[in-house]
């Protein structure tokens with residue numbers, strides 16, 4: 372029985388890359404009459420949030436990629452949330468330690484930093500030097516009894532070549548000398564990704580791992596762990612990464628990357644899924660528009676293209692237009708529009724913001740339009756009337772964006788408190804801070820109260836509009852970003 376999985380980490384917005392991996396994993400399983408699982412990889416406690424998990428699940432569901440087992444519906448191989456599986460990992464780590472495949476490491480941060488520095492200075496690959504691998508059992512016991520903090524690392528052969536088989540790339544050779552003695556269990560007892568992914572893929576009986584090519588370099592560690600446990604390794608299929616039009620790795624600076632943004636923009640899920648499929652795969656007929664069911668029915672892994680797939684919003688729009696015109700009659704389109712935003716619930720969010728200024732019903736549309744549109748039409752001139760000089764305007768937008776990327780509970784009062792705080796530490800008047808934001812978000816001289824509007828727009832649309840405004844003002848280069856970042860951190864902020 373073929374079993375595949377998608378294993379997102381709930382540390383941010385639901386990324387289109389997650390949708391892409393989920394889609395290919397889904398198709399592979401369904402084309403073989405198999406099962407597709409969803410597992411939440413939340414072992415990074417500091418960065419994982421419940422909200423992020425919720426939107427990831429909702430976004431994958433919106434795309435129509437239903438899973439057979441997962442944290443929300445359970446299943447025979449659960450739990451499907453890694454934070455609920457700690458005893459399982461700890462027992463497996465212990466098993467590796469007992470068998471001599473892993474060891475406790477008591478090295479301090481200072482020692483590790485110093486070691487790294489020296490290795491880099493002498494042109495070596497920075498990797499753990501194995502100091503603690505040679506400790507005797509009594510030394511380890513004594514250290515543990517003293518309560519010295521420790522991590523557990525895996526052993527790695529010192530010489531030789533590791534051969535990884537990838538279904539799309541054939542054999543990949545990686546020298547063992549390039550592979551680090553990976554930490555498997557952190558000092559707080561939590562597993563790292565590498566340990567947890569291997570244990571879970573095995574226990575959940577995953578047969579094929581479909582994931583991004585950025586994980587290829589981790590495969591030797593995983594392969595070693597499978598060997599140490601005496602398990603057979605699932606087949607590996609590393610997909611080419613999604614790219615920006617300039618071929619750099621897909622990033623939110625250059626493209627909206629959150630699935631929820633496309634939902635808020637009013638894309639059809641069928642078109643988004645079709646587009647993600649089209650980026651890496653094609654129907655034998657060459658037809659670009661196809662429903663998920665056709666992709667499943669015709670799925671053949673050998674048709675995956677190895678070229679760098681460029682995520683091009685214009686092409687996606689074109690495809691969405693086809694879906695809209697070719698598959699929705701007027702009646703169905705009316706239903707979709709109601710479902711999207713032209714509904715009573717949305718009106719009830721908007722009415723309190725505009726009621727004060729409405730005299731007749733026909734005042735509503737112009738006042739509410741910006742809450743329903745995509746990216747407002749703005750230009751450099753839109754910002755000309757502001758008192759802040761252009762440089763400061765750009766800085767205000769960038770700093771506000773960084774602030775807003777930290778917000779998890781998207782409530783008007785929290786947004787207000789954050790931006791007020793930002794104004795204080797930047798030592799600018801709140802009015803001056805909100806001016807550029809107001810233009811970026813509404814594109815109009817008059818609009819309803821800013822924080823309430825941001826709440827209605829939601830996090831993805833709000834941030835996308837601020838990013839778009841930054842671009843309109845000339846963008847922020849890598850060098851400028853570095854400078855701004857330093858200044859921002861100087862204000863006492865973690866980005």
Ligand code: GLU
Pocket residue numbers: 377378379380412568581582583586
């Ligand atoms: N949690 C990893 C991620 O979010 C999963 C990688 C994998 O599929 O093994 O990318």
